[in-house]
Amino acid sequence: MANMQAARDRLKHDPDFTFVAQSALYDTEPVGVSEPYHDLTFLNAVIVVEARIAPHSLLHHLRAIEHDMGRQRDGDRNAPRPIDLDILYAGDIAVSSPDLTLPHPRWQDRRFVVQPLADVRPQHILPDDPRCVADVLSALPPEPKVILFAQEW
Numbered sequence: 001m002a003n004m005q006a007a008r009d010r011l012k013h014d015p016d017f018t019f020v021a022q023s024a025l026y027d028t029e030p031v032g033v034s035e036p037y038h039d040l041t042f043l044n045a046v047i048v049v050e051a052r053i054a055p056h057s058l059l060h061h062l063r064a065i066e067h068d069m070g071r072q073r074d075g076d077r078n079a080p081r082p083i084d085l086d087i088l089y090a091g092d093i094a095v096s097s098p099d100l101t102l103p104h105p106r107w108q109d110r111r112f113v114v115q116p117l118a119d120v121r122p123q124h125i126l127p128d129d130p131r132c133v134a135d136v137l138s139a140l141p142p143e144p145k146v147i148l149f150a151q152e153w
Contacts, residue, residue: 001025001043001153003069003083008047010065020048023116025153029144031110040080043149046088046116055090059100062087088117089126103128108136115146 004025012019023046030037051058062085070082088104095102103126107113114137117124122134129136 023119027149028112
């Protein structure tokens, strides 16, 4: 949780961003991890910011935060890491490049993404799906589990 707080606070105090909202923090079952990590859980949340920089610049900014916090990108992309910052969407912008796809290509398939997004943007409609976030959430199966860890963090 301390890493989540530190990353959030870096965004909150950066002049390139206006902090808008944050979801609750969720303890989630792993998805797509290697065998050694099947028994671990992960913490997930959504933070909404208004960015005054382009999506690719935002991506580089987020990767710098990850690097500063000890993340190493070394092959197993779903292995445990100190922090993982993803861009789910950027307004109504659609991007498809080798290093960035917006909206995030698997957002609507992952309860660990949709549940916290529904906390802060339940009626929002992302460019790649005609349903609002709350409707996407209601259509997802209950597994893998997403359990409230902390309402305030």
